[in-house]
Amino acid sequence: xxxxxxxxxxxxxxxxxxxxxxxxxxxxxxxxxxxxxxxxxxxxxxxxxxxxxxxxxxxxxxxxxxxxxxxxxxxxxxxxxxxxxxxxxxxxxxxxxxxxxxxxxxxxxxxx
Amino acid sequence: xxxxxxxxxxxxxxxxxxxxxxxxxxxxxxxxxxxxxxxxxxxxxxxxxxxxxxxxxxxxxxxxxxxxxxxxxxxxxxxxxxxxxxxxxxxxxxxxxxxxxxxxxxxxxxx
Numbered sequence: 360x361x362x363x364x365x366x367x368x369x370x371x372x373x374x375x376x377x378x379x380x381x382x383x384x385x386x387x388x389x390x391x392x393x394x395x396x397x398x399x400x401x402x403x404x405x406x407x408x409x410x411x412x413x414x415x416x417x418x419x420x421x422x423x424x425x426x427x428x429x430x431x432x433x434x435x436x437x438x439x440x441x442x443x444x445x446x447x448x449x450x451x452x453x454x455x456x457x458x459x460x461x462x463x464x465x466x467x468x469x470x471x
Numbered sequence: 472x473x474x475x476x477x478x479x480x481x482x483x484x485x486x487x488x489x490x491x492x493x494x495x496x497x498x499x500x501x502x503x504x505x506x507x508x509x510x511x512x513x514x515x516x517x518x519x520x521x522x523x524x525x526x527x528x529x530x531x532x533x534x535x536x537x538x539x540x541x542x543x544x545x546x547x548x549x550x551x552x553x554x555x556x557x558x559x560x561x562x563x564x565x566x567x568x569x570x571x572x573x574x575x576x577x578x579x580x581x582x
Binding site: 461 | 503505507512513514515516517520560562567568569570572573574575
C-alpha cells in the first residue's frame with residue numbers, strides 16, 4: 360500500500376508568479392484535501408475534492424484553485440503569489456465517508 | 472464555527488515520564504477526532520483515530536480518549552522516550568469531512 364506522495368518537496372518563487380503543486384493519493388482513496396500550514400501554526404483547510412469535483416472550500420481566495428484527476432491524483436494551483444503564501448502545503452487523502460486522513464510529507468513553498 | 476485548542480503549547484519532560492496532552496473543541500457535532508505527530512519540517516503522521524461513537528483508542532504506549540459532551544480529547548503517552556519529541560496535533564472532523572486543527576503541542580523529552 361503506497362502512501363501519499365507530494366512534489367516538489369521544496370520550491371522558491373517570486374512574488375506575482377504562479378505555482379503548481381502535485382499530489383498522488385494513497386491507493387484506494389477517492390477524496391483529496393489540501394491544507395496550508397504556516398510556521399508554528401496548525402494546518403488550515405484550503406479545499407477538498409471528491410470524484411473530480413470540489414466539495415468544500417476554506418477561507419482562501421479564488422487565486423487558490425485545484426484539480427482532481429480520474430486516478431484521484433490532484434494539483435493545487437496558486438496564482439499571483441504573495442509573500443504570505445510562504446508555507447508548508449500538505450495534501451491528504453481518505454476514503455469518502457469520514458475515515459481517517461493520510462497526509463503526504465508536504466511541499467515547502469517560499470515566496471520572495 | 473468549530474475551534475480547536477491545544478494545551479499546553481509546549482512541554483518539556485524527562486525521559487520515562489507519563490504525560491497527557493489536551494485538546495478541546497467548541498462544537499460537539501464532530502464526525503471523528505484524529506491525533507497526528509509532526510517532526511520539524513515534515514508532514515503529518517496519523518497516530519490514533521477516534522470515531523464519534525467511541526470513547527478511546529490505544530496503540531502501543533499511546534492512548535487517546537474522547538468526551539464529546541465536554542468537548543475534550545486527551546492523548547496519553549506512557550514511559551516517554553527522546554524519540555517521542557515532536558509536535559502533536561489534534562484535529563476534529565466536521566460534518567463536511569474537513570479537519571479543523573489545533574495549533575499543536577511541542578513536546579521535548581530530555582534524555
